[in-house]
Amino acid sequence: MRRFSHTIGFDDGAFARSHRGDVVVVGAVFTLDRLDGIVATRVRRDGRNATARLVEAIRSSRFAPQLDLVLLQGIALAGFNVVDVEALGRRTGLPVLVVARRRPDLTRIHAALRERVRGGERKWRLIEKLEPMAPVRRVFAQRQGLTVEEAQRVIERLQINGLEPEPLRVAHLVAGALSRGESRGRA
Numbered sequence: 001m002r003r004f005s006h007t008i009g010f011d012d013g014a015f016a017r018s019h020r021g022d023v024v025v026v027g028a029v030f031t032l033d034r035l036d037g038i039v040a041t042r043v044r045r046d047g048r049n050a051t052a053r054l055v056e057a058i059r060s061s062r063f064a065p066q067l068d069l070v071l072l073q074g075i076a077l078a079g080f081n082v083v084d085v086e087a088l089g090r091r092t093g094l095p096v097l098v099v100a101r102r103r104p105d106l107t108r109i110h111a112a113l114r115e116r117v118r119g120g121e122r123k124w125r126l127i128e129k130l131e132p133m134a135p136v137r138r139v140f141a142q143r144q145g146l147t148v149e150e151a152q153r154v155i156e157r158l159q160i161n162g163l164e165p166e167p168l169r170v171a172h173l174v175a176g177a178l179s180r181g182e183s184r185g186r187a
Contacts, residue, residue, distance in 0.1 A: 002146070004095075004154050005032050008063065009071035009167025010054060012043070012078050013179030020045055023078035024178045025053065028170035029063045033160055037063055038174055043078045046117055050081040055091045069154065072098045073168045075127060075142070080113060082123040085130055085144045095145030097154060099165060103133055103140050138163050 006029075013024040022042035029037040041057040043050045058064055070089070075098050076082045089096045109127065113120030133140040136148075137155045146154075158165035164172075173183040 001153070002068070002150060004069040004146075004150065006030070006063070006066040007069045007071055007154070007158070007165075007167050008039070008058065008067055009073070009165060009169075009171045010057075010077070011073040011168055011171040011175050013175035014184075015045060015078065015179065023081075024175055025050075025057075025077055026171045026175040026178065027054075027057055027061075028167045028174065029061075029067070030158070030167045030170075031066070033158070033166060035166075035170060037061075039063070040178070043081045045081070046079040047081045048119060048123075050077045051084040051087050051091075054083065054088055058092050058094070067092075067094060069146070070094050070096045071158075071165055071167050072096065073164075073172060074098065074100050074104075075130070076123075080117045080120070080123055082126045084126050085142070089144045095143070095150075097144075097146065097151055098130070098133070098142040099155070099168060100133060100140045101163065103135075 008027045008029045010027045015023045025041050025043050027039040039057045039061045041053045043053050085096050113124045130142050133142050143151050160166045176183040
């Protein structure tokens, strides 16, 4: 069974409801349970560039040769900039694990995409093509390129300071500090 000792976890920063520009996205790079570095990029609020920006952030970083797993805090960044998880995995050559603290309300998400987001049906298809989120160690997860057992082991190993895997927790804190001036929550 693969070990997945070099991981990168991405989360986006905060933004005002009225914001229509780019939003900071931070990747926290870990070796086992140790923070090794941070990468940052920006994605368009409700846009369609999240996948390309994440691929670029991973490939252009000095950490790329060692990485063996990508973690995402949900499938969408900066509102509804939906990540094509399959393409992210294919273009980076890495398995992808999407983690959420709560099971997403797909009915509400679909309605919001259909009614309020440009290109919403295309984004919905990206969400729909993934397996449903399943409970794994008191969080919910979707997998691309790794087994259920591997996902369970990774999440268990990385739940150091709470339920959220540590790379995602740290990415959240740093992204919050960059967008608000200080971090909030999930510390």
